[in-house]
Amino acid sequence: MHKKWSIFVMVSLLVLSVSVNKVQAKSASKIFLHYTDDATKKAVKGVTFTLNKVAGEGKSGYVFTKAYQKNKVTLSSDDTLKNIQIAKQLEKVSKKGIKRTTNKQGKITFNNLKAGVYLIRQTKAAGSAKNYQKIEPFLVYLTESTKKVTYDLTAITPVTMTVFG
Structure with a gap:
């Protein structure tokens, strides 16, 4: 009886050590964008942003x-x-990507992103969102430890100048 109990304990410890040493799955990151009017602070609906993965993490950087x-x-x-400057240059060669359009709260989310560098660019504006200046492209760096990144973007109405003379 004592011998069977010892074998059971040894097998249990072996199973326990195997399950404890499993590598945990890498968690995915999220990027949140919140787009509001600079003057009124109201949400801007109908702006489409496209996300492209530019680079992944390698051993030395x-x-x-491929793109x-x-x-x-x-x-x-x-x-x-x-x-x-890099984002503007990379925007020129960007094609397809993950598209999201701001909702009535001016928000979008890009989910399940792995570590790497992402290019976010405004690709379309609909309705009253056409009245604002286009957001310049920008890069987001996500590491393995990044859970979420939030960007508050501000919509600015273009200024027109009248010259009297």
Whole structure:
């Protein structure tokens, strides 16, 4: 009886150690966008944004996806000005992507994203959203530890100048 109990305990410990040592699945990240009017602070509905994965995480930095491999740029999450320039350059070669349109609360969400670098660009505006300046493309850097990223975007009405003379 004692021998059977010892074998049971040893097998139980082995099973327990196997289940404890399983690698946890990497969690997915989310990007939230909230788009509001600069003057009224009201939500802007009907703006379509497109998300493209530009690069994934490699062992020694970011590795461009196939669609972006020909670009001669270096990604850097620390340099905001450089990232604006890179986003504009990458926008020129971007084609398809994941499209989302702002709802009546001015919100959209991109779900189930893996670590990497993403380009977000405004691709369409409908209804009263056409009255605002287009949002410049921008890059979002997601790491394995990123759960969610929220961007508050501000819609600005273009200024018109009248010259009297």
